[in-house]
Amino acid sequence: MADASRGEFDFEHVPETDQSFENALRNARDGDRLTVADGIELITTGTESEGIDPERKEAVLEAADRRREEVVGDRVTFVANLNNNVTTACNTGCLFCNFKDSSHKFRADSTAEHAGFTKTPAESREVVRAAAKRGIYEVTSVSGLHPAFALDDEHHEILAGHANAARTVNYRPPDEYDTDPGTYLEQMRAMSTDGIHLHSMTPEEAYHARRGTDWSYEEVYRRLKNAGLSSAPGTAAEILVDEVRDVICPGKIDTQGWLDAMEAAATVGLDMTATIMYGHVENEAHRILHLEKVRDLQDRTGAITEFVPLSFIHPNTPLHDRGIVESGATDDEDELLIAVSRLFLDNIENIQSSWVKYGDQQGLKMLSCGANDFMGTILSEEITKRAGGEFGEYRSFAEYVEMITAIGRTPAERSTDYRRIRDIDPESESFGPRLGPQSDGTPLFDAGTTPATADD
Secondary structure, three states: OOHHHHOOOOOOOOOOOOOOHHHHHHHHHHOOOOOHHHHHHHHHOOOOOOOOOHHHHHHHHHHHHHHHHHHHOOEEEEEOEEEOOOEOEOOOOOOOOOOOEOHHHHEOOOOOOOOOOEOOHHHHHHHHHHHHHOOOOEEEEOOOOOOOOOOOHHHHHHHHOOOOHHHHOOOOOHHHEOOOOOOHHHHHHHHOOOOOEEEEOOHHHHHHOOOOOOOOHHHHHHHHHHOOOOEEOOOOOOOOOHHHHHHHOOOOOOHHHHHHHHHHHHHOOOEEEEEEEEOOOOOHHHHHHHHHHHHHHHHHHOOEEEEEEEEOOOOOOHHHHOOOOOOOOOHHHHHHHHHHHHHHOOOOOOEEOOHHHHOHHHHHHHOOOOOOEEEEOOOOOOHHHHOOOOOOOOOOHHHHHHHHHHOOOEEEEEOOOOOOEEEOOOOOOOOOOOOOOOOOOOOOOOOOOOOOOOOO
């Protein structure tokens, strides 16, 4: 974590405990449910001294790797998926993000230049159908909060009825923009084509899809599910402690809003994931408090299929440009976050290592720190790239097999929900997806080449 961020904010929560590292490690090794104090001791390698102790760190990593073996074995899973983000138009103003473009630039009367995009439902459908023909069976869609985006026609009517709707409910009618994104339900119907699993609608997007109404999150997610939504991504979580959110994303829903939305998604029968974005202004206590909220949510719902740690990518973001942070998390912090997530989240089986965030070498290292999933093929990845990420945008099955077998683990293709898992024989002549409706084992593309997309 950047030094500038540690002492700049007078946070209530600080990484101090009355627990000892030795006791915390013993609890972890024994499989006891860890307390917040235990978690803080493990993730700091002891609060009685500054810095990370290398020997203690290795002990934590070893305990987490052992737990991973006990829980999920030696498989390393991945999924054949596509990212199809509908729009970059957004004016929420999160300081960690460079994915969005100010929505006023998209208006028909604007002369401002921008590098953003908005896709119509028809365009989204074409992107997904082209990917499905190649064997992709999951589409992940996370988009900006376009002011013209509404849940459905009824929502448009309600929003249009608000006085000064642009200011009070962040709404402008679609005809004010160059491209109409359609409604959320239209986009869901478009992207749930050809047997594809649609993983979309974060809690923040669900809030946008009910703004200006008295609808519950449960009602919104039920309508989305009926339109084709298969599961909900637990992004927009960042750090689930409001004193941190007040700094990095004051315009976003608060911690309770995120939890309410996720619980509603589970209530209507949707699987979901959970994330953490760390390595900016938060401290180690905030990270463990976040894990506690995720664990409690899983106790209540049982619907979280995987936990996804996201290391903050700082270049090109307002947090960096304004001098609030100088860098992201260190490798030691990344490894301890993965390890303590495995030990603390005793009710979530799958922990993901993000090669987009960590890179290949460090991403593989995380698989010996407690992680067991290695993301997916993500044939398009815009969010991390626009923030300054340097580790690529797509991955072939052949690359996965080569990297995973090189560390002595078993490569396995999985479905989004982990209910179907297929071990891959490294001696096979070709490597391609087989779990999708149109998957026949044909490689998605050759390693080292740029995949064609529907936009080419």
